[in-house]
């Protein structure tokens with residue numbers, strides 16, 4: 001049995017998630033970042049997480065090069081930032097309009113995000129159109145606020 005791409009995408013829209021911007025910095029490609037909802041925790045000890053990144057994404061090349069990345073979980077008023085990092089503008093423009101600093105790995109930590117994890121790549125697995133990238137967390141940064149949510153193709157907020 002074959003599932004069509006449309007049916008698969010429609011089914012996945014029923015999965016509610018938070019929204020992250022995954023960033024990296026390498027000598028060759030500079031600072032790069034992209035919006036990613038495919039993020040999950042993997043292991044508690046050692047602390048590991050994963051992100052799934054399209055093979056066609058610019059940011060993938062930078063992560064492969066630097067072997068470091070940061071996951072920045074967006075807060076409820078960062079919808080514009082999510083749009084900015086999901087295409088339409090150059091990497092340079094994305095970072096010009098955003099407050100950030102380099103984390104201990106060199107990956108950009110977005111100053112106003114809800115939580116950031118600075119990570120070292122420990123494994124990469126190619127899976128169809130995407131790469132599963134597993135990172136070991138080197139530093140965690142948490143701030144106060146509510147998360148930005150994504151469900152059925154639209155941004156959402158916590159109800160209460």
Ligand SMILES: Cc1cc2nc3c(=O)[nH]c(=O)nc-3n(C[C@H](O)[C@H](O)[C@H](O)COP(=O)(O)O)c2cc1C
Pocket residue numbers: 019032033034035036037038039052053054056057058059060082083085086087088150
């Ligand atoms: C809400 C939202 C979630 C996204 N989640 C992912 C994701 O999990 N993985 C992915 O590869 N692209 C995802 N994208 C698409 C990328 O952000 C977009 O293709 C990006 O511009 C590609 O990065 P690049 O500019 O580095 O090529 C998502 C886009 C949006 C708007």
